[in-house]
Amino acid sequence: MLFILALLPLLPLAYAAQEPLRILHRVYHPKLPTESFTERGALSLSGSGPFTGTSLVPSEGLASDLLEFAQSLHNADASLDNNALYQVALEHPGDTDQSQWDVSSVKACHLSQATSDSIRLHVSNDGTPYAIDYFLSPVPHDGACPKRSRTSKSPPTPLHIRPITNTTVFVNTPRVPAQPPLRTPPPLTTEGKVAEPVPEKSFLQKYWIYILIAVVALVMSPAPPEEEGGGNARQGGR
Numbered sequence: 195m196l197f198i199l200a201l202l203p204l205l206p207l208a209y210a211a212q213e214p215l216r217i218l219h220r221v222y223h224p225k226l227p228t229e230s231f232t233e234r235g236a237l238s239l240s241g242s243g244p245f246t247g248t249s250l251v252p253s254e255g256l257a258s259d260l261l262e263f264a265q266s267l268h269n270a271d272a273s274l275d276n277n278a279l280y281q282v283a284l285e286h287p288g289d290t291d292q293s294q295w296d297v298s299s300v301k302a303c304h305l306s307q308a309t310s311d312s313i314r315l316h317v318s319n320d321g322t323p324y325a326i327d328y329f330l331s332p333v334p335h336d337g338a339c340p341k342r343s344r345t346s347k348s349p350p351t352p353l354h355i356r357p358i359t360n361t362t363v364f365v366n367t368p369r370v371p372a373q374p375p376l377r378t379p380p381p382l383t384t385e386g387k388v389a390e391p392v393p394e395k396s397f398l399q400k401y402w403i404y405i406l407i408a409v410v411a412l413v414m415s416p417a418p419p420e421e422e423g424g425g426n427a428r429q430g431g432r
Contacts, residue, residue: 216285248363278302284326298328303339310360
């Protein structure tokens with residue numbers, strides 16, 4: 195019973211961690227007034243660490259938002275100068291100040307040819323999301339916008355922005371880098387200087403005593419006795 199009571203304060207925290215995150219979007223252009231973000235979708239997280247699961251549910255007004263974005267750029271004649279940005283924001287829980295949210299931007303002109311997009315969510319050690327990155331694909335390597343012709347006879351058509359249903363979500367969790375191998379510090383003298391290493395001894399310096407003992411043993415060893423058999427043989431021959 196006491197164990198259950200101890201877990202009760204943790205239940206609201208666990209529930210709060212499972213509440214969906216709000217992903218918002220808008221278009222930004224220097225010529226236009228800064229619009230407020232509108233909801234793009236709800237992102238749910240499950241699990242933790244490298245096994246975190248994600249589920250992104252698009253908002254019901256996603257298609258109409260994109261159509262409104264394209265029309266606003268067209269009305270301001272700002273869809274041809276390639277300065278329009280499509281921005282995706284991560285709402286920080288409990289923070290209604292949009293200027294404090296983390297925002298990722300891409301060129302709005304790439305939305306017309308993009309077939310997929312991806313969201314990369316960065317979370318802290320305790321699992322709190324704090325940053326977001328947004329990517330479109332395909333995008334030219336130089337990032338240049340597609341060329342759109344404009345003539346005096348035919349007015350430019352609005353930028354075509356269609357909803358992308360192929361969205362991939364990645365979660366980046368903190369990683370602890372491998373510790374570099376540390377070398378043993380050199381010994382110091384009493385004066386604080388690096389002690390000079392003792393030079394290695396040569397072969398004679400290491401083993402001279404053993405060589406000397408071997409030489410002395412050879413010198414001091416007695417000579418072998420002479421054989422008498424040879425003298426007797428000479429005497430018998432006489």
